[in-house]
Amino acid sequence: MPVKNKANVVIIGGGVVGLAVAYNLALLGIKDVVLLERAYLGSGATSRCGAGIRQQWGTEMNCALARKSMDIFENMNEMLEVKRDIELKQKGYLLLAFSEEEMEQFRKNLKVQSKYDIPSREVTPRKARDIVPHLNLEGIVGGAFCPTDGHVNPFLVTEAYANAARRLGVDIYTYTEALDIEISGSKITGVRTDQGLIKTDRVVNAAGGYSQQIGEMVGLDLPVKSERHEILVTEKIEPLQGPMVMSFSYNIYCQQTPEGPFLMGYGDPDEPESYNLNSSWHFLEEMTRKAARLLPPLKHLRVIRQWAGLYNITPDRQPIIAESEEVPGFFMAIGFSGHGFMIAPMTGVLLAEMIAGEDPSLEFKLEPGRFERGDLILEPSVV
Amino acid sequence: MEPQNTIICRCEDLTLAEVEEVIAEGYTTIEEIKRICRLGMGPCRGSTCLQLIDRILARQRNCGREEIKMPTNRPPLEGIKMKELAGDAGEK
Incomplete structure (x- = not known):
């Protein structure tokens, strides 16, 4: 299917994180949001995960994200008006x-x-x-x-976010691959896909296990x-x-x-x-x-x-949820270190607020600069 | 054959009507269908339903069965008891 030739925001990655960002952007009233997925939705790490949702973490950020995400999981069936129950088991x-x-x-x-x-x-x-x-x-x-x-069912949470995002007008293209990100100076101008070029000045990297490859497209060597x-x-x-x-x-x-x-x-x-x-x-x-x-x-x-x-x-087992300092308009929700599924709901809220320029509903700092400065607080609780 | 009385996947107790509904929602690959309604994810590992779902999809798309992509075949080839895999640790 040919893609739209222009978008406000292009999200690369149709896993639970990308879809949660897409849904929350549309909820904040951002129009012309496009999501690209090179296979089917949830085909990467989302569908392969252990389906557990845990709040028992060792760092403040992981605890905050997990606790708030649990609130969302508990209300998700109603919030996203799901067709199939997400199978929450607490x-x-x-x-x-x-x-x-x-x-x-x-x-x-x-x-x-x-x-x-x-x-x-x-x-x-x-x-x-x-x-x-x-x-x-x-x-x-x-x-x-x-x-x-x-526990919640990763396939059905993915479906729930996708259907809710579509109802709010998000264009989701499956079997469509982002091949490169076009840049002029240090500004993003578009995303080249195997189905055509989409002009945009904002891109979200939600590519999970392949996020470093998306980073390379804008010349960044991401610490993941x-x-x-x-x-x-x-x-x-x-x-x-x-x-x-x-x-x-x-x-x-x-x-x-x-x-x-x-x-x-x-x-x-x-x-x-x-x-x-x-x-x-x-x-x-x-x-x-x-x-x-x-x-x-x-x-x-x-x-x-x-x-x-x-x-x-990532080196400290905490995600990167931030806009790049080197490439403005390049947003990242990456490096989840094995617990992206369980904190995706709050990640979607926070990154969408950042992109929309709204006050964050939770004070957080998960930018990649922490690795260069070396002021890491290591998450001790990862299998 | 009534679609609501025809079982496609015995392990997950799925009828033809249920599978057709999932396809009508836009899930048109076996990889997607199995994740939504668990077709082929039971202990028989899809030995019956995978021989039927490709016919159903081929009929809908008006193409040959060979054009329907099979899902990734994951090991083991048949169910193995954990104690047989664990060796001594499983006997204690």
Whole structure:
């Protein structure tokens, strides 16, 4: 389909972040918003993610974004007038500590979380087993639990934002690829696609695992890298596990989704920077070992599918949500470091406000300059 | 054959009428259809429904079945119990 030849804003990337930005721009009354997606909506990291939504973070910014995003998820069915329920399940996230040092970090995180009204609390090993009765307590010294964390369906959240954005007049072009961004001086003048040129002076980079390639189009070397993360899903069973069970040191996350299957993954510390999306046998073996040890009854379940997606990682594991200083009009919502889906709702609000020149509904500073200055606050809680 | 009484995907209990409705909404690739209504995402891994959905799409588009793109075939080829993959760790 040929594209419009002119737009107020062009968003590159039809994942949940790009669509949330598109919807919020239209909601603020910005006309002629165009979104480009080179495959189908949600075909990148959004559809490949673990479908968890968590507020238990260690940095102020991640806590603030996650808490506000949870408010939006809780009201999303009504707010976006969805055709299909987004399958919100709030049965909590149980985070497990395997050493006193890790428990100390949890206590620090809990203090940050309480400032943002996140209802998380410390739990003893015994309390953890009350919450997840099939948990093997060997080696566990304690944990943290937030009862309002949980799950939503990434495919259906993507659809919800897309349909709501279309109703407000956003033009969404799927199977349309941004090939280059045209610049005159340091000003953006247009986006060249495989379906024609769109004149615009504002571009949003929401390209997830490929965001550095979009940065190159305007001559920027963005401080992000991409890395494969693998995941698997089992057959469905009756409800067994309420919360997501997660540990950073043991390195696992595992939840039962409302439909009944278990979804689980871990982060391979030796994974190189790449765009590799292939599945590995190594992951199957290591993942099932980890799950069978920590959650023994799961060993009787059949694995029915495995896949991989890209984390787009920044040096401090916090996203970049900002306008470029070097290239005015180049906005970025990138580097989500594996937790973009769960903070997409608030990201969409904040970036749209920035583009529209409105006061932000939340004070935040997530510009890329922090990496050059070196004043990083590292997010400690990433799998 | 009544569309509302014809099961296309047994694992997810999807009827022809439901699948046709999803297609009518504009989801015209199998990759999109499976994500919206979970067609082919159950334990049989699409062994029946994938042989039907391409015919349905081909009929609608008035083209041959070979023109309908199949979704990515993800491992393992059939369900494997975790304890078989985990080795010793799964036996404890």
